[in-house]
Amino acid sequence: MSLLRLALANLFASWLTSVVNVLLLALGTASIAILLLANAQLSSALSRNAAGIDLVIGAKGSPLQLVLAGVYHADVPPGNISSAEIERWQGHPRIASAIPLSLGDSFRGFRVIGTVPAFASLYDAQIADGRIWRRPFEAVIGSRMAAVTGLAVGDSFAGVHGLSDDGERHEESRYQIVGVFESTNTVLDGLIVTSTESVWLMHSRHAAESAPHQDGVASHDHEAVQHDHEAKAHAHEAKQQERDQGQLHNSVIRHGDDITLLLIEFSSPIAALTLPREINAETNLQAASPPYEITRLLQIVGVGLNWLNAFAGSLVIGAALSIFAALYASLRARRHDLAVMRCLGATRGELFNLLFVEGLLLTIAGIGVGLAFAHGGIELLSVWWGKGQAISVSGWIWAESEYVLVFGLLLAGAVAAMLPAWQAYSADVARTLSAP
Amino acid sequence: MTAEKNRVLQVEDLEFHYDQPLINIAKFDVARHECVGLIGPSGCGKTTFIHLIAGLLQPIRGHIQINGVDLSQLSERETDRLRGRYMGVVFQRLHLIPSVSVIDNLLLAQRFSRTKVDRSYAVNLLEELGIAALKEKKPSQLSQGQAQRVAIARSLAHRPALVVADEPTSALDDGNAADAMRLMRTLTAHADAGLVIVTHDQRVRREVDRVVNLGDVA
Known part of the structure; x- marks a missing residue:
C-alpha cells in the first residue's frame, strides 16, 4: 500500500471535511480564474480588433x-x-x-x-x-x-x-x-x-x-x-x-x-x-491612438477589477487556512495512528510526506474543481449568450496567467500543509502512545 | 553459538528513568519460538520497557540487541527501519489504522517493514485467525475480538523476529483471552519468532514458557 493510497484513504475517511475544504478552495480558484479568463479574452479581443x-x-x-x-x-x-x-x-x-x-x-x-x-x-x-x-x-x-x-x-x-x-x-x-x-x-x-x-x-x-x-x-x-x-x-x-x-x-x-x-x-x-x-x-x-485609449479605459475599469481580485484572493487565503485547520485537526485526531505507523517502521520523513501529500491532494482537487467551475461556467455562459455578442468568450481557452494562479495556489496549499506535516514529523511517539 | 543466534532479544545492564529510576535490568533474553511473560505491578515500567525495546526511547545506560543488532549503534532512521523489519507489536488498545481495510492494515505493516508486500501471506494469516471474510471491512466494523485478531495478524504480517504484545488480553473475556494467547503462540512459532507478552493478567501465566517479573531482573 503506497503513501498516496494511504493519504487518499485518510481523506476519504473524513470525506465531508475533505469535500468542504475542496469546495472552499475551488470557490476562490474559480473566482480568480474567471477574472483572469475574462481579462485575457477581453484584452485579446481588444488587441485583435485593433490589429493593423x-x-x-x-x-x-x-x-x-x-x-x-x-x-x-x-x-x-x-x-x-x-x-x-x-x-x-x-x-x-x-x-x-x-x-x-x-x-x-x-x-x-x-x-x-x-x-x-x-x-x-x-x-x-x-x-x-x-x-x-x-x-x-x-x-x-x-x-x-x-x-x-x-x-x-x-x-x-x-x-x-x-x-x-x-x-x-x-x-x-x-x-x-x-x-x-x-x-x-x-x-x-x-x-x-x-x-x-x-x-x-x-x-x-x-x-x-x-x-x-x-x-x-x-x-x-x-x-x-x-x-x-x-x-x-x-x-x-x-x-x-x-x-x-x-x-x-x-x-x-x-x-x-x-x-x-x-x-x-x-x-x-x-x-x-x-x-x-x-x-x-x-x-x-x-x-x-487605439492602444492608448484602450489602455486608458482599462485603467479606469482596472480599479474595479483590482477589488474583485483582492476579494478572490481573500477567498483563496481563507481556503488555504481551512486546509491548514483541517489537516491540523486531523493530525490531532490521528496522532495515535501516526505513532502506530512509526512503530510499524515508518520514518519521520514518511509521516511528514503523508500529511504533506494529504494537503497537496486537497489543494490539487480544489484547484482542479475550481478551474473546471471557471472554464465550464464561462463556456455555459457563452452558450447561453449565444452568437449575438460583440466579444465572444470561450471556456476552452487557457489564459497564460492561469499558470501563475495554479503555481501560487499550489504554493499556498504546500505552505498550509507544511506545519501539520512538521508536527507529525516531530511527534514524540512514546509519549503519544502512553497518552490516553 | 547456536543459542546466541537463536536469541532475538538481548538486554544487558539497561537503565532508564524519568525523575526517579524506573527500569533497571541486568539481563533479559528471548529466543526464537520462546514465549516470555513479562509481569509486574502497574507503574513498574512495563510499557516503558516495550518502548525501549522498540527504540522509541533511548536508555540512560545499557544495550538492547534485536536479532543481533545493537540499537545504540543505529541512527533514528536505522532504528525505525530495524523496528519495522524485525519487530511486531500488538498494542493494548490495538490501534488499527481506521481509514483502511483489515487487509490494508496488514499490507501497511509489510510496506513500512520494507519487506516484499505479500498479499497472499497476509490473507493466509487472516485465514488462520478465522477472519479472512472480514479482510475488506474497516476496523470500525469489527467486534473487539475480531479487532484483536487483526492486531495479532498485523504484528506477524511482515514475518518479524520478535513480537511484543502489550496487555493483549486485558479487554477480553476468559474464552477470548485463551484463544488470543493460543493463536499468538502458534503463529509466532510458525513464523519462527520470539514472543514477549507484557501483562499483569494472571490468566497469561499459564500460557507462556516462562514468566519474568520486571521487579526481579535488576
Whole structure:
C-alpha cells in the first residue's frame, strides 16, 4: 500500500471535511480564474480588433469615443470629415494606408460600414460564401450577423438610421447580400460591409426624398452632423446607372462627400511620435491612438477589477487556512495512528510526506474543481449568450496567467500543509502512545 | 553459538528513568519460538520497557540487541527501519489504522517493514485467525475480538523476529483471552519468532514458557 493510497484513504475517511475544504478552495480558484479568463479574452479581443490600426482620424471630440466608434463599433462617432482628407493622408510619407469608414445605418443592431475592400484585410477576412461587393448596395455580411439573422447570399434587407431598430427605414434602397465573411473572431463578424458609395447614395436619395419636408437637410444616426446632400444627390443619381452597369472600383473615392473617419496604418514607428501631434495641433481633425485609449479605459475599469481580485484572493487565503485547520485537526485526531505507523517502521520523513501529500491532494482537487467551475461556467455562459455578442468568450481557452494562479495556489496549499506535516514529523511517539 | 543466534532479544545492564529510576535490568533474553511473560505491578515500567525495546526511547545506560543488532549503534532512521523489519507489536488498545481495510492494515505493516508486500501471506494469516471474510471491512466494523485478531495478524504480517504484545488480553473475556494467547503462540512459532507478552493478567501465566517479573531482573 503506497503513501498516496494511504493519504487518499485518510481523506476519504473524513470525506465531508475533505469535500468542504475542496469546495472552499475551488470557490476562490474559480473566482480568480474567471477574472483572469475574462481579462485575457477581453484584452485579446481588444488587441485583435485593433490589429493593423495605428491611428484613427476623425472629427474633433472625445478620442475614446472616436476609437470606440471606429475600431470597436461600440459607440457613435463624434462627427464627419471631408472625403478630401483621404487623399491628403494617403499621400502622407509616414502613412502606409488610410482606410475610409462611413457609418450611419444599421440593420437589427448590426452596423453598416461603407468602406473599401482593404477594410476586410485588416482582419484577414476571407469570403466564406459568395463574393466581395462590386456595385452600390451590394453588401457582405459578417458570420455572426449571418448566424443571428439567418440572412444569406441572395437575401436583401433595408437599413435603418442609427443603431437602433426603430430608426427611419431605407426601404427605397435595399442592400443585396452578395457575400458572407468567414468568422474572424473580431468586430467584422458583426458588421455589414459595403462600398463607401452605397452609404453616400443612400443618404443622397434620402436627402432628395426628404428635401421638401426638411429643407434638404438629412440627419445621421449620431445626430451631431447634418448633411446637405441635396445638390450632390443629382450627381449621384446621374452616375448611378453607369455604375450599376459595370464593376465599381470602390477604392476610388470621389471628392465632395463626407466620410466618418480614417483608419491609419503607419509606414514607420516614428510616425507614432509625430503624426498624432501634427494632426491634433495643425488641423481641425482629431487623431486617436487605439492602444492608448484602450489602455486608458482599462485603467479606469482596472480599479474595479483590482477589488474583485483582492476579494478572490481573500477567498483563496481563507481556503488555504481551512486546509491548514483541517489537516491540523486531523493530525490531532490521528496522532495515535501516526505513532502506530512509526512503530510499524515508518520514518519521520514518511509521516511528514503523508500529511504533506494529504494537503497537496486537497489543494490539487480544489484547484482542479475550481478551474473546471471557471472554464465550464464561462463556456455555459457563452452558450447561453449565444452568437449575438460583440466579444465572444470561450471556456476552452487557457489564459497564460492561469499558470501563475495554479503555481501560487499550489504554493499556498504546500505552505498550509507544511506545519501539520512538521508536527507529525516531530511527534514524540512514546509519549503519544502512553497518552490516553 | 547456536543459542546466541537463536536469541532475538538481548538486554544487558539497561537503565532508564524519568525523575526517579524506573527500569533497571541486568539481563533479559528471548529466543526464537520462546514465549516470555513479562509481569509486574502497574507503574513498574512495563510499557516503558516495550518502548525501549522498540527504540522509541533511548536508555540512560545499557544495550538492547534485536536479532543481533545493537540499537545504540543505529541512527533514528536505522532504528525505525530495524523496528519495522524485525519487530511486531500488538498494542493494548490495538490501534488499527481506521481509514483502511483489515487487509490494508496488514499490507501497511509489510510496506513500512520494507519487506516484499505479500498479499497472499497476509490473507493466509487472516485465514488462520478465522477472519479472512472480514479482510475488506474497516476496523470500525469489527467486534473487539475480531479487532484483536487483526492486531495479532498485523504484528506477524511482515514475518518479524520478535513480537511484543502489550496487555493483549486485558479487554477480553476468559474464552477470548485463551484463544488470543493460543493463536499468538502458534503463529509466532510458525513464523519462527520470539514472543514477549507484557501483562499483569494472571490468566497469561499459564500460557507462556516462562514468566519474568520486571521487579526481579535488576
